[in-house]
């Protein structure tokens with residue numbers, strides 16, 4: 537989804553579509569919706585009848601698959617702890633109490649699976665899109681493996697890498713990406729949006745969250 541403060545970012549992103557870089561690094565403050573923007577852009581790239589401004593139509597089969605999380609040319613790589621439903625089974629009897637807590641890092645086997653997936657070409661006629669978040673959850677080995685892929689990018693593949701810790705990203709990876717700095721919402725935009733979400737005492741919540749509306753919503 538697109539937040540009200542992301543209109544300019546969206547137009548800047550859409551303007552890149554004519555000459556899309558192999559890898560885009562979306563970075564900026566935590567809690568301003570970078571991941572959601574990356575996913576929306578990914579859906580727009582895969583959509584079979586995108587709107588004139590590049591937004592996905594939400595009705596074509598590609599959008600349908602994307603919404604179901606099973607578009608064959610879309611891959612998302614994130615720590616287990618950020619998977620939908622992670623932690624839901626907590627305290628659910630003896631067997632799950634023995635389970636390890638969901639991982640907060642991106643494991644090497646996830647990177648291997650990604651590299652294998654991008655190596656087989658696309659299933660549909662268009663692009664393959666990969667979203668990795670947060671990029672700084674990669675460990676050294678995984679980062680080096682990803683770097684190799686970025687150095688010899690597979691055809692018709694776009695990597696959308698997301699981080700709020702650009703200082704933790706390997707300089708060699710940075711050099712392979714087009715950096716895309718995301719705009720912070722203005723205080724007025726953030727407050728309006730939080731009020732619309734039914735958050736009480738919005739000024740205080742937003743101040744506590746350092747101006748990041750999604751952080752404020754999560755805390756509220």
Ligand SMILES: [Zn+2]
Nearest residue numbers: 583593596599
């Ligand atoms: Zn569509």
